[in-house]
Amino acid sequence: MAKEFDVVVWGATGVAGKQAALHLTRKYGPSGKSVRYALAGRDEAKLKAVVETMAKINPDCAETPLIVCNATKKEDVTSMASRTRVIAALAGPFNRIGEAIISACIENGTNYCDITGEVGWVGEMMKKYGKAAEDAKVKIVSCCGFDSIPFDLAAFLVQRKASEECGGPCGSVSTVMIDAKGGFSGGTVHSLLDAVSEPWSKLKESRNNELFAKPGSTLAPQRKDPMDLGFDPILKVWKAPFLMTPVNAKVVRGTASRLPEMYGKNFQYFESMKVPNGLIAYLAGGFLALAFGILVFLPPARWLLRKLMPQGSGPSEELMNTGYMILKSAGVAHNGRKVIAQISSHEGDPGYKETAKMAVESALCVAFPKEDTPKTVGYLTPLSAFGGTLEERLKDAKWKIDVAVSD
Structure with a gap:
């Protein structure tokens, strides 16, 4: 009907x-x-x-x-x-x-x-x-906003390009948040606090990098922590652990488990944010671990944060309209060639204005499928559900997306 x-x-x-x-x-x-x-x-x-x-x-x-x-x-x-x-x-x-x-x-x-x-x-x-x-x-x-569409899409673009032009997928892909400007809302903060308030057994389970993998998948487990730290030899930047990696890595690996021909059976994923130098990279890693520990083990800290960021609060209108994001994703294909994807948007706060855009365009991928829209059904990750259709819709919504291969 x-x-x-x-x-x-x-x-x-x-x-x-x-x-x-x-x-x-x-x-x-x-x-x-x-x-x-x-x-x-x-x-x-x-x-x-x-x-x-x-x-x-x-x-x-x-x-x-x-x-x-x-x-x-x-x-x-x-x-x-x-x-x-x-x-x-x-x-x-x-x-x-x-x-x-x-x-x-x-x-x-x-x-x-x-x-x-x-x-x-x-x-x-x-x-x-x-x-x-x-x-x-x-x-x-799920995860059709800033966490985790830009990151899922960037890895997808690298692997698609490698498969099309380099004879096969990259063994691993590393994504770096180059720059971003945005804010937080009370709803986001409360969701985060609900997550870290879970019993330790659930928190431990949620750290499983294969949590979103397709049942019965033959994808090899993630061998190292996807939260990356150090110097990136392809993108030539220092990188520190990124707050959103625990979400994004599960989504990307979930997509890889559903698209084995494009990602390969041994695919590994890493993610980070750009920082000015090595010292800041290691300091940022320590600060992130400390902040997480405080929220998990000190309930008064969670109570205070809920009071400071009530539900319904959000970024200012100026920040909503002037926010932006730039990220790069890179890998080395089987033939030794480097594949780099860059995604950027300067249309507004990536966590709210652009997240809303991502969610709407995701829904429209399903409402108006095209030839390249995957026929997949079930509980899916964004790129295993929408494929290249989402890329085209976001380009049409003023995202800039470039993918290049070099020696």
């Missing part, structure tokens, strides 16, 4: 959700012109306020369809899922409200993507709903 909408943005009144609504307004115009979309959330008054903001940009968006949905009410979630081809979930913490939406999507033959970075929760959902999603022939895809 035909669905009423192509995409429903759930959580449209949150920091990222509002940005998703504005992206739809600017790029696709009113609902029904090229994309049939609706905004969903718990508070009708707040949803109407978002539509008022949209209408200031494009008056034709004043009649954007709204769905009032409380994620704790099964009838609300079921009704929402039954009306659309894809739900883009942009509000967390997902470990509290996400499962009900995933379950309803599978029951109603609806695809789903979200922007969570809560690895423990994603691992649980993959185990619980992976087979059901396959049987329902739907795509359920």
Whole structure:
């Protein structure tokens, strides 16, 4: 049966959700012109306020369809899922409200993507709903924001280029966050604090680099910690451990396990951020370990951070609009040639404005598949779900993407 909408943005009144609504307004115009979309959330008054903001940009968006949905009410979630081809979930913490939406999507033959970075929760959902999603022939895809699409895409581009032009994939890929500017929201901070508040047994399990791997995968285990430190001989930069690597590495390796022909059976992944010199690289590594230890072992520190960053708070409008990101991914192919991919966007805060863009474009990859869109179904990682279709959509949304091969 035909669905009423192509995409429903759930959580449209949150920091990222509002940005998703504005992206739809600017790029696709009113609902029904090229994309049939609706905004969903718990508070009708707040949803109407978002539509008022949209209408200031494009008056034709004043009649954007709204769905009032409380994620704790099964009838609300079921009704929402039954009306659309894809739900883009942009509000967390997902470990509290996400499962009900995933379950309803599978029951109603609806695809789903979200922007969570809560690895423990994603691992649980993959185990619980992976087979059901396959049987329902739907795509359920987490981590469709800044964590982890840019990193998953960069590694994918390197391996695709190596396979096409160098006779086979690179044995390993190293991604470096060259530069970025952005902020944090209360929702993101609360999701992080929920994650580090888990029992030690769950925290230990969430460190498993193969947590998102396809069941039965023949991909060799990650042999070294993917959090990289030192000097990169290909990119010629000093690098220090990067905060998002524990999420991104699992996603990239999850993609590799689902695309063995492109990545190879022995693929290894490393990730870091650029720093000025070796001293700062090692100091940054120590600081990150100390900060993590404080959050895990000192509950008062978590309490204080929750008070300082309440839910609903977010980056300033100036930071939202002036943020940017630049990252590079590199590997050496079997024939000894170097493959380097660079991804950059100067369109706004990567964690919010660009995350919203990534989530919307991910959903549209499923709503409007192309010839190169993977036919995969189940609980997937972004690039195993969307493939090169996502690259083209993000290029069209003003991302700059370059991939080169050199000796």
